[in-house]
Structures are given as structure tokens and as C-alpha cells.
Amino acid sequence: MKPAIGITCSFDPASGRNSLPSGYDLAVLEAGGLPLLLSNNAVGCVDALLSLCDGLLLSGGVDVNPVLFDQQPHPQLGEICPQRDEMELALCRAALAAGKPIFGVCRGIQLLNLVCGGTLVQDLPSERPDAIKHSQQCPSAQGTHWVSVRSGSLLHRIIGKDRLLTNSHHHQAVAGPAPGFAVSAVTADGVVEAIERADRWVLGVQWHPENMRETPDSRALFQAFVAACRQC
Numbered sequence: 001m002k003p004a005i006g007i008t009c010s011f012d013p014a015s016g017r018n019s020l021p022s023g024y025d026l027a028v029l030e031a032g033g034l035p036l037l038l039s040n041n042a043v044g045c046v047d048a049l050l051s052l053c054d055g056l057l058l059s060g061g062v063d064v065n066p067v068l069f070d071q072q073p074h075p076q077l078g079e080i081c082p083q084r085d086e087m088e089l090a091l092c093r094a095a096l097a098a099g100k101p102i103f104g105v106c107r108g109i110q111l112l113n114l115v116c117g118g119t120l121v122q123d124l125p126s127e128r129p130d131a132i133k134h135s136q137q138c139p140s141a142q143g144t145h146w147v148s149v150r151s152g153s154l155l156h157r158i159i160g161k162d163r164l165l166t167n168s169h170h171h172q173a174v175a176g177p178a179p180g181f182a183v184s185a186v187t188a189d190g191v192v193e194a195i196e197r198a199d200r201w202v203l204g205v206q207w208h209p210e211n212m213r214e215t216p217d218s219r220a221l222f223q224a225f226v227a228a229c230r231q232c
């Protein structure tokens, strides 16, 4: 039986449309999982939905609302989606309570961190003026910056490398990791690129491995996630 992977979706309130770039469900399928796309209209049924899932994949998307971590909106804050925030917060809390594996991608690492009590950088170029370029201007299949992977981390065990070339499409980032989480990868400027929990398979990455599925490292990430969901 293939493990069922719940995948969160973007939501456009103007059209009422849920959407998901195909890289996520293709990555899950290629890793042997069964992708279940989770509607943002189903916030009243989160526990029932999650009971159908062996793991939760938090996809990328618009900025996280800074009121959720007690900050005022930075002038460079981009589009936010409170309905999606509410849905993903509920799903994330339920998955943590149920002990199910969670994989957060881009917005997903940020969401995961704030749910667990961490804080975020709202805008890297203005808040971290020494930061390198994290908003690449070339196709997402192309890696543009190196991340250093912490030895002994879950991420290091999966990738088997001390450094990794990744794509980068973000202006928000993890600031203070949540209690119980460790930083597992950073760029040369000190920006957090991955966090994880020590006690279970809960991992967030700031890049988009679903867009780099041609690389063994990206496939290894989704295979490790699906394997953890299979054991759950």
C-alpha cells in the first residue's frame, strides 16, 4: 500500500481556486507515495482529513502573515493568504499531535517554524543587508547557491553530503528556530535553509526540491519522506 501524503495547496480568494504546482505531487508519486491535495475550504475537517494521511507536505507559496508571530507587517511583505494560513496551522498542529512525518518546503519551513514557536525574517534584503541573493532569476531546476549541511543531522543522513547546491526563491526565512528544532543547513550568509526535529521525521527546507527532481539529492529527500510515512 502506498503511503498517502497530504499536500497543502495555494488559495486565490478572488477566484476561490485551490492550486498546486505539479512538482509536488509528481515528486511524491515518483517516490512511491500517493498524493492527496488538501483543499483550503476544509478547515472544519482537518482531523478527519489528516486521519487519511500518513504524512503532511507543506508546499510553497505566498508570505506567512506576520501577525502570527506577533510582528507588524514589514513594508516589503508580499501577498498573504489568511485562509491558507489558518488551514495549514491547523493541519500542522494536528500532524504534530498525531506524530506524523512533516516535510515543509519554502513557505512550508516558515509555517512549520512559527507553528512550533519560532520567528521569521520578513524580508531578507532589508533585514539582512549582507545576505546573498535568495531570489534567483533563472529556472527553478537550476541550483544557484550552496547550503552547508550540518554533520549528524537528519538532512545529512539523507543527502550524505556536507554541502548542496539548491535553488532559492524566498525573501522570508527562519530567524529563530522553534524550541525542539535544530538548524540543519545554512547559506554562507548565515541564512537558515533547513530545520528539523531531533526526535522524529519533521524537516523543513527553504529551497524547492520538487523543482530539482532530476538531481539525486532532491529525489533522496522525497524518498526519505515517503519512507518515513510508510513506517508511520
Ligand code: MN
Pocket (backbone or CB within 6 Å): 133, 134, 145, 167, 168, 169, 170, 187, 193, 206
Ligand atoms: Mn536561499
